[in-house]
Amino acid sequence: MRHRLKDVAERAGVSVKTVSNVVNGYAHVRPDTRARVEEAIAVLNYRPNLSARNLRKGRxxxxxxxxxxxxxxxxxxxxxxxxxxxxxxxxxxxxxxxxxxxxxxxxxxxxxxxxxxxxxxxxxxxxxxxxxxxxxxxxxxxxxxxxxxxxxxxxxIDNVAAAREITNHLVGLGRRRIAAIGSQRTPEGASARLRLDGYRSALEEAGLGYDEALVAPAPVWHRADGAAAMRNLLSSGVRPDAVFCFNDTLALGALRALHEAGLRVPEDVAVAGFDGIEDGRFSVPTLTTIAPxxxxxxxxxxxxxxxxxxxxxxxxxxxxxxxxxxxxxxxxxxx
Amino acid sequence: MRHRLKDVAERAGVSVKTVSNVVNGYAHVRPDTRARVEEAIAVLNYRPNLSARNLRKGRxxxxxxxxxxxxxxxxxxxxxxxxxxxxxxxxxxxxxxxxxxxxxxxxxxxxxxxxxxxxxxxxxxxxxxxxxxxxxxxxxxxxxxxxxxxxxxxxxIDNVAAAREITNHLVGLGRRRIAAIGSQRTPEGASARLRLDGYRSALEEAGLGYDEALVAPAPVWHRADGAAAMRNLLSSGVRPDAVFCFNDTLALGALRALHEAGLRVPEDVAVAGFDGIEDGRFSVPTLTTIAPxxxxxxxxxxxxxxxxxxxxxxxxxxxxxxxxxxxxxxxxxxx
The missing domain is CATH 3.40.50.2300 (Response regulator)
Structure with missing residues (x-):
């Protein structure tokens, strides 16, 4: 015999609505109520009939x-x-x-x-x-x-404003040779283009000018790409004192490359990312970022x-x- | 008019099979052939008829x-x-x-x-x-x-053997007070139990004995849990010289807690994880791990x-x- 929602409700001593809330994973069910319902579901081997429920709605x-x-x-x-x-x-x-x-x-x-x-x-x-x-x-x-x-x-989210804000943060810390990692020339690179626009306009507002030699492309935004781009910037002789990476994984790769080069963060080079991922709260050093x-x-x-x-x-x-x-x-x- | 696979093949000058390979995302299509097929797909506004294809197979x-x-x-x-x-x-x-x-x-x-x-x-x-x-x-x-x-x-994968191997690695480096982070008492903790078994048997084989005070629970295996467990171990006075974390995110959290405590890794405390995630190739320091x-x-x-x-x-x-x-x-x- 296949049990129904009301059998579960009866056994658990709760309303059908409460069983439905548990089955649908809603958060506002009291833990002890949830436990009683789950117990009843297990004992009766109840399985919610999603198909039937949704077929009624055409969904x-x-x-x-x-x-x-x-x-x-x-x-x-x-x-x-x-x-x-x-x-x-x-x-x-x-x-x-x-x-x-x-x-x-x-x-x-x-x-x-x-x-x-x-x-x-x-x-x-x-x-x-x-x-x-x-x-x-x-x-x-x-x-x-x-x-x-x-x-x-x-x-x-307003990518241009966010990129301008984090670039201004670096300017405000006295950084003058602020590099960027993550530019893309492909039509796919819409976020990259908007973040580059914000970076560029912040530099120009600060009177620092825009220097293409400080902008490193990264067709993919993984850690390895950030590390490679940072190494290229360091070996190209442009000597950045800060770098804005267009996402956090690029920035975590850049942190690693700076560590390997024996440079201190932020004393020698300040690093900022974008995305607000959990990793950046635990990295060494922790990562400044734009968190949408x-x-x-x-x-x-x-x-x-x-x-x-x-x-x-x-x-x-x-x-x-x-x-x-x-x-x-x-x-x-x-x- | 809705175009079909053979219209795309004709326009691209390739076989129907090749178009199918591109549409299905198979890797072994030459880049220039792929580009021709994608161009034809775009021009004709072709959309693969997944439903029809699979309905024939009842899938x-x-x-x-x-x-x-x-x-x-x-x-x-x-x-x-x-x-x-x-x-x-x-x-x-x-x-x-x-x-x-x-x-x-x-x-x-x-x-x-x-x-x-x-x-x-x-x-x-x-x-x-x-x-x-x-x-x-x-x-x-x-x-x-x-x-x-x-x-x-x-x-x-053989979790017991893998946990034994990484614990042996720590023993082989001369570590004697090897802690573990990530034990779980719930019935859900199957991987935790197997990894604890491997850790324990390696310690006993090495004649180091098993000390419950060196085993820190972590009901969830996120970075924050690893950091908290590491802090608890440090403040409990058990003075570990190594720690085996039951996954890499726990280990990355533990690295952070050790850094905050002013301890050097691996000189003061060696740290090992489990999972072989990409993060561990770029962390400071890079993370020793079991990579399935x-x-x-x-x-x-x-x-x-x-x-x-x-x-x-x-x-x-x-x-x-x-x-x-x-x-x-x-x-x-x-x-």
Missing amino acids: TGVIALAVPELDIPYFAELARHVVTAAADLGWTVLIDQTGGGREQERVVASGITDHLIDGLIFSPLALTADDLINLDGTPMVLLGERVAHGPADHVV DKERIARLAVELLANRIDGDRTAEPRELAAPYRLESRESTQGR | TGVIALAVPELDIPYFAELARHVVTAAADLGWTVLIDQTGGGREQERVVASGITDHLIDGLIFSPLALTADDLINLDGTPMVLLGERVAHGPADHVV DKERIARLAVELLANRIDGDRTAEPRELAAPYRLESRESTQGR
Whole structure:
């Protein structure tokens, strides 16, 4: 015999609604109540009938989050927040790692969505607004800067202002030869371009001028790329006294390269990153960074998607900005 | 008009098979051929018809990978390898982050799988063999140690032997008061128990004895937990000269706590981790670790799952072991 929700509720001595809250992973259930429900679920071997529940609504109960790379910690941390925010609305999130390639992203944005999911939260690297404008009606929310003012709802942070703020932080500490790591010439490099713009405008406002010799490209933003770019800057003779890395993994690689070169951080070279990943709170030295409010980004994205799924699918796309914060730590301030 | 695979092939001047290889993300296509195919796909606005292709086979073309936490880098790196290995067989992978809770894992292992996916690769923390034995027939492969000798195919590494090997490495460097961080008393702590067993047996073989005061619990294995456990060990007066952390994030936290306490690594305290994550190749100091062959784990899991989906679903479950390697770095060897 297959038990139902009300059998679990009866055995646990709680309401059906409470059992439903436990099954859906909602946070606001008291621990002892949760334990009683879980006990009853185990004894009865109850399994929630997601299919039936969602078929009634014409839904799968599943949304997808598509990100370029999960081993960039920013995306892994963002994924955790999206899973949490979606659970509050009763959704399961499946995560698709696109690799950032144009074809994989097109598959995500079209093929998969046709029959598997109710909606998609999508952080594209390679797709353009033109790629997305032809898609049929799966509700979608975009994250990041790639498809600005595109055909879908969009959650952004102000990359130019954030990059200007962290560059100003370095200027304010008296640094005069401030390098940048992470520039990209490809059409995919939208975040890179915006962060470079912010860096450049801060330098020019400070009267320091913009020197291309201080800007190191990094087609990929992993630790190894940051270390290689830092070594190149050091061996090129430009002698930076600070470096703004366009993400935290680049910055952690740069810290390593500076350590190997026998240079002190921040005394000889101050280092700043971007993303506010957990790693930077424990690195030696700890890492100064721009921390986007990932929890807020996730919550806004899930809310926009819910409005799209349940509401007017033809309404004008909305663009919402999430806040960020400069986290000043040892890599620029010292201990 | 909706274009088809052969229209793309014709325009690109290649075979239909080659277009299919590009669309499926296979690696062995020459870059210039790939570029021609992508150009043709873009011009024709071709979208692969995954639904039709898979409906013919009675499949969704999608498998799921369920892991406890993506912001433990081990799981993020493993996910990348699973996505790659599955793409070689034409599968898209969706990733489910369970949080390691029993109820979420039960939902993954039953509800979702009913209609969305062809199979599941599952790294459970909380589920037991009894939870899994009642599941209906979605093909499943288990990773890790939790449900050893359970009802499904299983890819493991020998945690006891690996923990013994890294403890022996510390003994061989002359360390005598070797602490451990990461023990867990919960039934969920299967990896913790196996790694503790290996640590203990290495100490006893070396005639050093087992001292519970040197073993620090960590119910969760994040950096903050490793730092807190290390601080506790230091303030408890047990004066370790080495510490084996049961994963790399714990070890990175311990490195930070030792740095803050003004102790030198490895001169005062040698530190070793487990997981072989990328972070440990760039930390200051670099981290000695046990590196499971994640690429091999992913490939074995995908192959076992493919055999289950296409082959005999009632055959006896198989257990395959993947290799691991001791990576000796600065945190135990110095520079």
